[in-house]
Amino acid sequence: MQCDEALAMLIHLLRGYDNHGLQERFQHLGETVSRHVHKMLRCLRRFNYDKLKPTRSQDDPHPYLDRRPFYAPFKGKCIGALDGTHVIVRCRKNKDQKLFYGRKGYPTQNILVACDFDLTFVYASAGWEGSHHDNTIFKRVVYNPRFDFPQPEEGKFYLVDAGCPNKPGFLAPYKGYRYHQPEFRRGRRRIHDDNEFFNRAHSSLRSCIERTIGVFKSRFPVVYCMPWYSIRTQVQIILSAMAFHNFIRRDRDPKEDMFPVVERQADYIFHDLPDANPANLEDLEDTPDFGVGNEDNDPVMNDVRNNIKAELCKMRQRRGRQVE
DSSP: OOHHHHHHHHHHHHTTOOHHHHHHHHTOOHHHHHHHHHHHHHHTHHHHHHHSSOOSOTTSOOGGGGSOGGGGGGTTTEEEEEEEEEEEOOOSSHHHHHHHBOTTSSBEEEEEEEEOTTSOEEEEEEEEETTSOHHHHHHHHHTOGGGOOOOOOTTOEEEOOTTSOBOTTEEOOOTTSOOSHHHHHGGGOOOOSHHHHHHHHHHHHHHHHHHHHHHHHHHOGGGTSOOSOOHHHHHHHHHHHHHHHHHHHHHSOTTOSHHHHHHTOTTOOOOOOOOOOGGGOTTSSOGGGSSOOGGGBOHHHHHHHHHHHHHHHHHHHHHHHHHO
C-alpha cells in the first residue's frame, strides 16, 4: 500500500469513519486497515511534536489584541489561554472504565490544552483519566519539567479559569463573581462592580480557547465516535488530529472555511456535550486537589490582576464621559 493511501485512511478515520467504513471506502480487509492506521500514527509522532508547539515569540504582541480597545490592558502580557477538554474514550476493561468515568457521565479522557490567538494549539497533554479535575492535571503538567510545557516568560501569562491557580504565568478571574459570557447576556443584567467587569473582559479574551476547541471538534468527529483501539492509540489519534488542525490553520489558505466564522465572534461559546447530573457524581472528584485555595493566589499575580482591572475601569469611565 502506498503511503498516501495510508494517510488518506487516517484522515478519514479522523473525520469519523470506523473500521468498517474504511474497508468499504478503500476496499481493504479490516486487519490491513488497522495495521496501516497504526503504522501511520507511528510515522506522525515527529509531525505532532513539530506542530503542537508555539511558533510566535512571546515578545511579539499579537495583532488580535489590537482589534478591540477592550483588550488593551492585556496587550504585551497575555500570550494565550489554557483549559481542559474531554473526549470520548473506548475502554475494553472494567477497571479502565472506572478510571475514565468522570463528570460527563461516560468514560472520557481529559486533555489539557493551551492555545494562542491564532486559534492553534501550542501544547496538548492527552490521556488523563476523565475522573481527574482540571486543576489536578494543571499542577502535574505545568510544574513538572518532564511534560515540557511552554512556560511563560517573566511578565507574560496565559488566561485560565477559576479552577486553576492565580500564580505567576497564569491569570485567573475573580472567584465568586459572574464569569461566563452567557451569564452577562442573560436578561441583559448590568455589571455590578469592577471585579465583574474584569471577569467579563477576561472571559471574552479567553474565548480563543473555546473557539480553538470548537473548530477542532467540529472538524474531527472522531472525538465523538472513537474507534475501539487501545487507549494509547486513542491518545495518539487525538494528538494527530490536533496537529492536523494546526497544519490546516498555519499552512493552508487563510480563507479556509471554518476559522473566519469563529474569528468574527469575540464572545464565541462552544456548546460541547453537557455534564451528567452532579448529584450522581459526588464521589468522582479528586477532593484533595479539587478547587483552588488561598495558597494558590499569588500576591504578584493578584497585583497584576488588580492593575488590569484598574486600567479597564478607567477605559470604561472615559467611554461613559464620551457618551454623556
